[in-house]
Amino acid sequence: MPRQLHSIDRIFLDMETPDNSMGITPLYFYDPSGLANGTFNIEALLEHIDQCVRSIPVLCGKLHRTPLDLDNPYLVEDKNYEVNNHVTHYVLKDSSSIKDLSNAITQYQERTLDTSKPLWDAMVISGINIKTLPKDCFLIALKIHHAVADGMTLMNLTAKLHGQIEIGAPVKLASNSSLLSGGLLGMASRVFANNLKQSIQLVNPLLKVAPRLSVNAINYFFDNLNKSNEPVAQTRFAGNVTPKRVWGYTPLAIEPLNRVRKLLPSCSLNDVLLTVIAGALREYLESKNELPDVAMRAMAPINVRSEGEVGAAGNEISMMSLSLPVEIADPMERLVEVIKFTSNAKEQQLKLGSRNVSELAKNLPAAYLSYMNKIVSSSSANKMVSKLGNTVVTNVPGPKEELNMLGARLINMAGIGPVSDGVGLLHGVMSYNGNMVVNVVSCPSMIPDIKFYIQCLKNSYESLLQAADARYSNLVSEELSQALINETH
Incomplete structure (x- = not known):
């Protein structure tokens, strides 16, 4: 077959x-x-x-x-x-x-x-x-x-x-x-049979997702009825990408990030990573006099493989939108805001079912995709994509131990990936042997000084560690527990 x-x-x-x-x-x-x-x-x-x-x-x-x-x-x-x-x-x-x-x-x-x-x-x-x-x-x-x-x-x-x-x-x-x-x-x-099969396979995830989408939409409306609208920040990364690429990377030791993670309830390593990225974007955009006064957004792919599909090829992913609160100067306050937003996003994903959303996308009839490619202009697609986020942040867990190939020791892993019109900035994160390597990909028109942006990531990493030490190092265990509870409520 x-x-x-x-x-x-x-x-x-x-x-x-x-x-x-x-x-x-x-x-x-x-x-x-x-x-x-x-x-x-x-x-x-x-x-x-x-x-x-x-x-x-x-x-x-x-x-x-x-x-x-x-x-x-x-x-x-x-x-x-x-x-x-x-x-x-x-x-x-x-x-x-x-x-x-x-x-x-x-x-x-x-x-x-x-x-x-x-x-x-x-x-x-x-x-x-x-x-x-x-x-x-x-x-x-x-x-x-x-x-x-x-x-x-x-x-x-x-x-x-x-x-x-x-x-x-x-x-x-x-x-x-x-x-x-x-x-x-x-x-x-x-061709006819396959499109019909895809349409039929679309029914099951659609029946699971559509009612939840409707309920969530109603809940969102009432939850936000008295709140100001929060638009996605407009940044230099929302335009069309050029053929040229810039790339840089920096390794960040995982152990200090884990120390910060353990300080706050419900905090994940991804939350700490997003806080570091938000801090780097804040410093970089502030240096260009382009710092937005609202949070930026990160589009984050989610692995939806079941246990039996761990080695499966192709794309088994869904997508989540996460907050990058670049408008907040204090690193720990920024981390608290990331945790609140991420917890809510995870709850919404749980209600919808990431696997169901992925199955919906996987079973879109091919003829429909071909039709959409013809009627949706690149500029319209660009505008739609830029409304979803300012950057893509991927985090792929790699080997925890050192590897070798044919006797040659693998000393480091990094990576470079695609960017697209509307979202011209990628943060690709790979972990290997105790380090988390943050790779940055863009084009020269958006980041003409990639070395400076990589330094911004290093600065943000150090600032977060220092802020965590400064805030909690002098508290005894009971005071620390109460302070952490207060932070996330």
Whole structure:
């Protein structure tokens, strides 16, 4: 049976333009000293990557699209697949230059994937000699189209690359000819049947979600009847993105963040992270004289995989809108406001059921998506998206212990992902081996000084830790308990 993308996957495919790559790219930094003879070997690396890719259906298949895109695309066998056609070995002009390394990564991310081939490629950079990295460090940038992978898919691939999960046997996909065997009539019948099936499958989640949506809408109206309207802050990130990208990252130690988390009831590590990001945005926008007087919003993808779908490929996500109270100067007061908003958002998600919302999106009929693509202009879509949030914040839990590949120690993980018109700023967070790495992606017209913004993240992190220590360090346990209760009520 041919493997078919669902409608969330299809949306990510349709979002890509020649100027806007929808690739998600984990970056793996390695110490080569543990390799055979302590030497980097591109042939051995290619063979290992090839084995991993051949065991993952969404990576070894190419797209087959139907006429007029009236059905969601299929993944079929690529008889011409060769790993050498997907991996580029790159050597920096200046092996000690952070700027050269960053430029190589952003230029790589800017290029869209060739959709006539399996939807991934990789760039390997060897012989990196930046002071903060081991001698002759090498990097793998592994770009995969968002149409076939989300953050959890990447973590599954990461586990295979580093021996945490058995690679498994090569998969066999249906051939392109099997989809064409019935001729035009057979194709038309399949398109009709699939759209009908999606419409039927839409009924169950719709019946679960629609009544709850109505009740929640009524409750929201009465709850906010006497409150002022709270618009989404208008910022420089709401415009159209350019083809160029800027990227930067900073590791934040998790243990101090966990100390702050334990101070306040109902506080999560994500709440602390959002507070750090809000503080960084406050400092950055204030330096541009653009600080809004209302909270910004973060669009946060939610993993909705069941226990049996942990290793599933594709996109199994819902979306939540969270607060970034940049208008609040005090870091701890900012954290309290984040907790209040997040608790309410989680409650709403619980009532709706994140899985139900995801199933609704996954089963939107393909013909409807094709129709909407034709009638909704890019500017209208931009305005709709910008009303949902100012930035996307993703948080993908990674391995807690140090990994190695073929003997090479994985010293750091980072990542770079897509931005889009209307939401031109991405905070991609990955955790690995005791650190939480915050990656920032935008375009130069929105963040022309990415190093300064990364410094703003570091400043916000330190300010939050200092504020927590200053507020609670002198209180005895009983006083502390009462103070924490008062903070969140």
